[in-house]
Amino acid sequence: NICGKCWQYMTLAVKIIHAVLTEDFGFNNILWVYSGRRGIHCWVCDPQARKLSGQARSAVAEYMQLVSGGDSITKKVNLKGEMGLHPSVERAVNIIKESFQKLCLEDQDILGNGRWNKVLDLIGDADLKDDLTKVMESSTNGIQRWNEMRTKVQDYVATKDWKKRRTSKAVLQEIMLQFSYPRLDIAVSKGMNHLLKAPFCVHPKTGRVCVPFDASKAETFRPEDVPTVSTLLEEIDAFAKTADADQLKIKDYKKTSLKESVGIFENFLSELTETWKGQLIAKSDESMEF
Numbered sequence: 183n184i185c186g187k188c189w190q191y192m193t194l195a196v197k198i199i200h201a202v203l204t205e206d207f208g209f210n211n212i213l214w215v216y217s218g219r220r221g222i223h224c225w226v227c228d229p230q231a232r233k234l235s236g237q238a239r240s241a242v243a244e245y246m247q248l249v250s251g252g253d254s255i256t257k258k259v260n261l262k263g264e265m266g267l268h269p270s271v272e273r274a275v276n277i278i279k280e281s282f283q284k285l286c287l288e289d290q291d292i293l294g295n296g297r298w299n300k301v302l303d304l305i306g307d308a309d310l311k312d313d314l315t316k317v318m319e320s321s322t323n324g325i326q327r328w329n330e331m332r333t334k335v336q337d338y339v340a341t342k343d344w345k346k347r348r349t350s351k352a353v354l355q356e357i358m359l360q361f362s363y364p365r366l367d368i369a370v371s372k373g374m375n376h377l378l379k380a381p382f383c384v385h386p387k388t389g390r391v392c393v394p395f396d397a398s399k400a401e402t403f404r405p406e407d408v409p410t411v412s413t414l415l416e417e418i419d420a421f422a423k424t425a426d427a428d429q430l431k432i433k434d435y436k437k438t439s440l441k442e443s444v445g446i447f448e449n450f451l452s453e454l455t456e457t458w459k460g461q462l463i464a465k466s467d468e469s470m471e472f
Contacts, residue, residue: 184220184405187289192222194281195364196400198274199224202246206270207231211457213450216405218385218392223378227454240372248274249363256303259360261352264344275355278362283325286361293324293331301331304357306348310338381447382440384411393443394450407439414438 184192196214203209203226213225226232234242248271251258261267267275286292292301298318305311314331321327332354339351350356370376379385383392389410395403409417421437422430435444 186404186406187285188220189403189405190281190285190289190401191362191364193400193403194278194285194362195222196397197277198364199246200397201273201277202270205273206245207242211450211454212397213381213394213447214397214400215379215381215392215394216390216403216408217379218383218390218408219388223392225381228457236372236374239374240368243366243368243371245270247366247368248359249365257356257360259356259363261350261356261359264351267352267355271355271359274363275358278358282358282362283328286358287324287328290361291324292361293318293327298327301357301361304360305335305353306350307338307342310335310347310349313338382443391440391443393440394446395443396446409439414440 200212200214203212203224209226209228209231211227213227215223215225217223248261249258261271266272291297302311302314302318305314313334317330317334318327321330335349335354339347339349339353344351370378379392381392381394384390385392389412390405390408391410391414393408417438418434425437435441
C-alpha cells in the first residue's frame with residue numbers, strides 16, 4: 183500500500199513528467215492512471231507518440247531519466263552544472279523546490295538524527311564533508327541543517343577553484359533530484375509489445391481498480407480511497423436501498439465512487455476525438471483541388 187506522505191512523490195512525478203511531455207515534446211492527449219498499488223501510469227495518446235519507433239520511444243524516456251543506478255550506486259544523479267542546467271532539469275528542480283521542505287525534510291526527514299549520512303555521501307570533497315558533518319551534529323532539525331548546509335556548499339563552490347574540487351556546482355540540485363525525482367520504467371516505455379494494465383482493470387494484489395485521475399488535482403487524490411470490486415458492489419447495493427424507480431435506471435457506475443473517474447476518462451476520450459476530427463478536416467482541406 184501507499185500512504186499519503188509517499189503519494190506526494192507521485193504528485194511530483196505527475197507535475198514533472200507532464201511538463202516535459204507537454205512543453206518539451208508538444209504532446210497534449212495525456213491520461214494519468216493510478217496503478218492500483220504504489221505507482222502511476224501515463225498514457226500518451228497523440229498520434230505522433232503512438233507512431234514513434236522503439237528507438238524514438240526510448241529516446242523520449244531516457245531524456246527524462248535523471249536518476250540511474252541501483253542500491254550499490256551511491257550517487258545516482260550527475261549533472262554537468264558548471265555551465266548551468268538544462269532548462270528541463272532546471273524546471274524539474276523548481277517544481278521540487280516547492281515541496282522539498284515538506285516532503286523530504288519534514289515527512290521523510292532525510293537529515294534527521296543519524297540519517298544524514300546518505301546525503302553527505304553525495305559530497306565529493308572530504309574537507310567540505312567534514313564541515314557539513316559538524317553542521318549536522320550542531321543543528322537541531324532537518325530544516326535548519328539543510329539551510330546551513332546550503333550556505334556552506336554555496337560558499338565552498340564559489341571560492342574554491344573548480345579544477346581542485348570534486349563537488350559539483352549543482353550538488354544541491356543533485357541532492358534534491360536524487361531524493362525526489364521520479365523513477366521511470368524504461369522497458370515499459372520503449373517496448374511496443376510490453377503488456378500494460380488498461381484503465382479500470384483490477385490490480386491482482388490489492389484488488390483496487392486502476393482509475394484515471396486529474397493531473398491538475400493529483401495532490402488531492404487519495405489512493406487509499408480507490409474502490410475494490412467488493413466496495414463497488416456494496417455501493418451499488420447501498421444506492422438501491424434509497425433510490426427511487428427512475429434513479430435505479432441509471433448506469434451502475436454512476437451509483438458508485440467510480441463516477442468521477444469514468445467522467446475523467448470520458449472527457450479524455452472526447453478531447454481525443456476532437457483532435458482526430460480536426461486532423462481529418464485538415465487532411466480533407468489539403469486534398470481538395472480547385
